[in-house]
Amino acid sequence: MSTPHIHPADPAQADELTAMMHNSSAYQGEYASILHAYQLTPANLTSAPTYVARRGTEPLGFYRLIPDPPELDLLFVADHAQGLGLGRLLIRHMLAVAGERGLTAVRIVSHPPAADFYRRQGAQQLRLLPPSPPRVTWTRPEFLLPVPAPGNPAAPPGSAPRH
Numbered sequence: 001m002s003t004p005h006i007h008p009a010d011p012a013q014a015d016e017l018t019a020m021m022h023n024s025s026a027y028q029g030e031y032a033s034i035l036h037a038y039q040l041t042p043a044n045l046t047s048a049p050t051y052v053a054r055r056g057t058e059p060l061g062f063y064r065l066i067p068d069p070p071e072l073d074l075l076f077v078a079d080h081a082q083g084l085g086l087g088r089l090l091i092r093h094m095l096a097v098a099g100e101r102g103l104t105a106v107r108i109v110s111h112p113p114a115a116d117f118y119r120r121q122g123a124q125q126l127r128l129l130p131p132s133p134p135r136v137t138w139t140r141p142e143f144l145l146p147v148p149a150p151g152n153p154a155a156p157p158g159s160a161p162r163h
Contacts, residue, residue, distance in 0.1 A: 004060050004086065006093050009050040011042030017052070017062050017076075025079050026113060033135050034111075048073065049097055053086055063090050065097060071107040072145070075114075091121045091145075098147045108143040115141045122146065 009017065018040045021027065027035050044050070050064040061077035072094060077086050098106055109129060110118050119125070123143035131137050 002055060004053040004055045004089070006051050006053045006090070009045040009052045009062060009064075011045050013052060013059070014040045014042050014045055016059055017045070020059060020062070020078055021074070021076050023079070024076060026111060030138065031111065031113075033137065036135065049101075050074075051090070051093060051097070053090060061086050061090055063094050065094055065106065067098075067101055067103065069107065070098060070103045070105065071109070087117060088121065095145070095147050099150050103147050105147055106145045108145055110141045110143060112138060112140065115143075118143050118145065 018038075021035055021038070021040070044064070048064055048066045050062065052062040053060045059078070060081040062074070063072060063076075064074040065071075066073045075087065075090060075094075077090070094106070108118055108123055115125070118141075123145040126142045126144055128139040129142050130139060
């Protein structure tokens with residue numbers, strides 16, 4: 001796969017990114033309730049830094065970073081683009097954006113099956129958050145991901161490119 005281009009989300013992409021979330025196989029079955037009726041809006045895409053990875057015109061993934069307090073609000077990679085390093089690329093990009101904003105760490109409340117991914121990116125698990133029915137009926141791991149100091153190009157652990 002050629003390296004995707006990561007750019008700020010355009011408010012007009014709200015429906016396209018919502019569809020990516022709802023089509024994610026990671027949020028089917030027991031995890032579907034968290035996205036039930038969840039819709040990204042143009043305001044969502046402009047109220048916090050939101051970036052989209054594209055190859056040509058095809059969206060492959062995106063993230064949304066809430067700066068205050070610092071939290072990775074959303075991170076999705078299209079099913080067909082998973083396993084290719086795109087999630088790691090989006091995390092690196094998010095860390096760079098966070099560093100430019102002077103953030104020192106980013107909170108992540110993870111989808112349980114994604115917990116190992118965040119650990120590989122250098123996130124440290126803080127605790128398990130209890131369910132909050134009716135939409136969330138499972139425990140969720142909460143992480144803290146350190147942001148490298150500005151000018152320190154060191155990538156987080158586990159982010160070495162695959163060969």
